[in-house]
Amino acid sequence: MGRDFKKIKVWQIADKLTQNIYRITRDYPVEERYGITSQLRRAALSVPTNMAEGCERKSNKEYLQFLYIARGSLSETEYLLYISNKLNYLSDEEYKELEADRIECIKTLSGLISFITNDRKV
Secondary structure, eight states: OOOOGGGOHHHHHHHHHHHHHHHHHTTSOGGGTTTHHHHHHHHHHHHHHHHHHHHTOSSHHHHHHHHHHHHHHHHHHHHHHHHHHHTTSSOHHHHHHHHHHHHHHHHHHHHHHHHHHTTOOO
């Protein structure tokens, strides 16, 4: 049995961010259903999903591979939130809140990656 992803702090932060993005994108324009809405949801969902999948990998090297993918998805999410704000799909307040959550997530994830990279068993 692998690591329990639901107990990992960064997974919990990513899960919260994903839920908030799903809620907010319900109000995006209908014409963006297959554009920014879909892309933003998939990018956000990729973060906790990759963490969960990585938890079942046997080696830290494999686990890290999934954590790096999650980190890349957070960068994709960053741009999609930015462009959503610029197109007025997100208010400045919504953008700041989601971006703060995304930054917390990427900092925490980077800490986990550093911890594992320093050859610690998790």
